[in-house]
Amino acid sequence: MTQLTDAKSGIVTEEMKFVADEEKIDVNYLRKLIEKGYVVIPKNINRKTKPVGIGDNLRTKVNVNLGTSPDFIDISCELKKVEISNKYGADAIMDLSTGGNLPEIRSQIMKNTNLPIGTVPIYEVGVDSKEKYGRVIDMDEDLIFNVIERQAQEGVDFMTLHCGITKQSVDTLNKDPRKMGVVSRGGAFLTAYIMYHNKENPLYRDFDYLLEILKEHDVTLSLGDGMRPGCLQDNTDRAQIQELITLGELVDRCREKGVQVMVEGPGHVPYNNIQANMQIQKTICKNAPFYVLGPIVTDLAPGYDHITAAIGGTLAAVSGANFLCYVTPAEHVRLMKEEEVKEGLIASKIAAQAADVAKGNPVAWNKERQMADARIKHDWERQFEIALDSDKPKKMREEIPSKDEKACSVCGDYCALLMVEELGKR
Amino acid sequence: MTQLTDAKSGIVTEEMKFVADEEKIDVNYLRKLIEKGYVVIPKNINRKTKPVGIGDNLRTKVNVNLGTSPDFIDISCELKKVEISNKYGADAIMDLSTGGNLPEIRSQIMKNTNLPIGTVPIYEVGVDSKEKYGRVIDMDEDLIFNVIERQAQEGVDFMTLHCGITKQSVDTLNKDPRKMGVVSRGGAFLTAYIMYHNKENPLYRDFDYLLEILKEHDVTLSLGDGMRPGCLQDNTDRAQIQELITLGELVDRCREKGVQVMVEGPGHVPYNNIQANMQIQKTICKNAPFYVLGPIVTDLAPGYDHITAAIGGTLAAVSGANFLCYVTPAEHVRLMKEEEVKEGLIASKIAAQAADVAKGNPVAWNKERQMADARIKHDWERQFEIALDSDKPKKMREEIPSKDEKACSVCGDYCALLMVEELGKR
Incomplete structure (x- = not known):
């Protein structure tokens, strides 16, 4: 059973009670929001964590990204980032590691926090493929689902999966090429896979199978936006919106199957287009919780993208976004250090608070x-x-x-x- | 002659040419904007500086505050702040010194930059009064105008003067007291003066005399908002708007007399009320350039108010503000150090750029x-x-x-x- 199937059956879970209490709202009202899919509680049944509600009528939540890269592998450093996330009030942590022993790093991170943990499983698939075959692009389709299943068993609470990178969205992109192409890492893995092999994205083709795995462990699906713009000029173009339509269709399928789902959004967006982006996501994805990366409102401030993101994040949260992925001062420059995790987290918490004040949250x-x-x-x-x-x-x-x-x-x-x-x- | 009287006479000045070139707009169009009072070029005739245009249809400008306090007096430190302002693209500098030899500090600052310099002359009046009589409140009315005239002769390009703190606005405040009272320093000096002596604000009573002094040197008047809110709860209350109406009336009188004028605004404002604040200023003050301090969108982030201000500043600039007064991480905590001047300036430049992008500035x-x-x-x-x-x-x-x-x-x-x-x- 998932929080969603329980909500549909009229069951009020312990997690719902906890979240309702935290948010100072009525638990039956919360149950209805979950039933409709407007709110999710990312909580894997295999792991004890603090239940966190994400969605409309709740406070805006903040996610911290951390993890190793091929150029910098130091578990103790990542654990310090976890400690900072705990101390300064992150609502969730995503482990985006791509260097070193990934399952071991993930396990250490999960042991050191009671916050919900998210991952991008295609990273582990890519890293394994590179090790095995020498190239990411040769990734094995079975491996994709095996990695997802293993991570679900380990207790990962939410997973970013770029199911909307399809032959169709890649075709839309190729018909109207943009300046920066695909800047999402997971999105690039799958775009390259589709173009190189001329095959459909397995995560899209075998979406029902994916849902079975996620449902079994109540993993919340975070539909990745692989077609997000990588510079202001590329914002809100056809490829981005084509993918969004697919994501909206997949939201329906998740809800039917009882899998909790949220949707990810841009990215690099001029301030005047942020509200439109939030509104169109809410209509196309039928009020699914919206999880945004930034948005960044200018590209001129490397070294200060926690600020460009806080500016965009506030307007996004006021206009419909429910979950802000923090951005650190190191974005677009290098892997972030511990102190930058703190700076990024505080900036994002400021954006969330400013938006909640604007929305009249008591x-x-x-x-x-x-x-x-x-x-x-x-x-x-x-x-x-x-x-x-x-x-x-x-x-x-x-x-x-x-x-x-x-x-x-x-x-x-x-x-x-x-x-x-x-x-x-x- | 002032830029405004020249514009009214159809004269295109060297300063207008310089600004039009910088902004990539037609100089006759600029002249018309100045004639209407929608744009000012704060440039004292007694000092050679880079002409900077502030107002509608121009890029958003950024001001750096610096200066000593009674608790920290070090000219070399202030000059480093000036150097940072020059290097990282400030559009103006305000010297807010209240400790040490004020004319000497001001002179040093003016020697070390070609940016327009602003002051709040009532600070020097208050400091002199305290030295002479032991209390700010005993300030001498003649001293007020003498200080203003002396600073105008020295070459100060724009002056913040709280002419809208009047018996009427103080009365409005007292009838509906707010949580934080008056948090503007200059505003507090004058509020205290009015209440203690039961006299009208000399800057309001003798406004025509003030205009004569300013006009002679083409000092731009920046009408201070002494009634700005000091916490989110106090925002946009009757005292603030009462003062704004007076400021609007004074804008008319400035324009009639050929004195360039801009208007200052809040302050601490919830994000959802920022647009309304900008719009009401533009109607009441008939599109006078609007100079905002922040606005700060949450009070929960001492140590990070450059970020809370960048969030508010972006929305303000998109909604009508033309000139952003930077806020540093030290705001609400202590006097800012040099490195914080840089942080505050960059944050404010980000807000200005994000807003200019949103407004389609080429x-x-x-x-x-x-x-x-x-x-x-x-x-x-x-x-x-x-x-x-x-x-x-x-x-x-x-x-x-x-x-x-x-x-x-x-x-x-x-x-x-x-x-x-x-x-x-x-």
């Missing part, structure tokens, strides 16, 4: 009220306690203290708050 | 195209050259290099771009 507003209360009282310790990151501002304040312990070193004696407060005492 | 789009071209060619040096910050990503990339010089250490052998490129070569 939990989000309550925190804002607490911060204002602490500020008006000049209660600095309390401010740090409520802050998304307590450590950084506390340390900063100590670096240039004010002579007046109530004030800060921006204004010192000329603190506006203290001046007007003083006046009120007369 | 200069902004051209840069995006250049970056995509460099990326598709794996031309890393060119990417760094085009980037808003060249140094940071270059250094980062060297830290974890890829074995493949075309790729980066995120994907290494599994680079999507290279994989699809390889396929195209067959």
